[in-house]
Amino acid sequence: MGLQALFFYLFAFVAVASAFMVISAKNPVHSVLFLIVTFFNAAGLFLLLGAEFLAMILLVVYVGAVAVLFLFVVMMLDIDFTELRAGVLEYAPIGGLIGLVLAAELIVVVGGSVISPEVAKTVAMPIPAITERTNTAALGDVLYTNYVYFFQIAGLVLLVAMIGAIVLTLRHRTNIKRQNIPRQVARTPATAVEVVTVKPGQGL
Secondary structure (H helix, E strand, O other), X not given: OOHHHHHHHHHHHHHHHHHHHHHHOOOHHHHHHHHHXXXXXXXXXXXXXXXXXXXXXXXXXXXXXXXXXXXHHHHHOOOOHHHHHOOOHHHHHHHHHHXXXXXXXXXXXXXXXXXXXXXXXXXXXXXXOOOOOOHHHHHHHHHXXXXXXXXXXXXXXXXXXXXXXXXXXXXXXXXXXXXXXXXXXXXXXXXXXXXXXXXXXXXX
């Protein structure tokens, strides 16, 4: 057994074990921590395959943003997880159906490559060898040449979604004092100072 195969089995075993602990841990904080461990080991598997770009994206996006954000949300919010677990059995049939669909897709993909190995030779844009082109450069060639318009459209869709989320959550409250910069700059002594004549024996 070579060193690469040893690391593959190590990363795969830890990833599968951590993924099982994600769904079996009773504490949601522990589940998120096991999820982070799963992401790290999946990134190691990507590195072994020569897909360093996907490994870095997995660490930066999922571990650095999604998992950490979810961890802080779970730790900061007072959620009654006992009440949430009470209705888990109601969704068991739907979850089982989704699991069967995913298993069938995996069987079709893996079984198709085993039954018909010549399918891999019919790929329109095969992945170049690592010695010829790195994984990051190969992805850049595909995204910014063949699919550049789809890439730009995806960016516009995300921009519209971000602006829509900001507009929908923005609320202007009338009973809150806000700073008016133009009004402050245009102030004069006549508008800034008010002289009040107070009669003797009377207050303001």
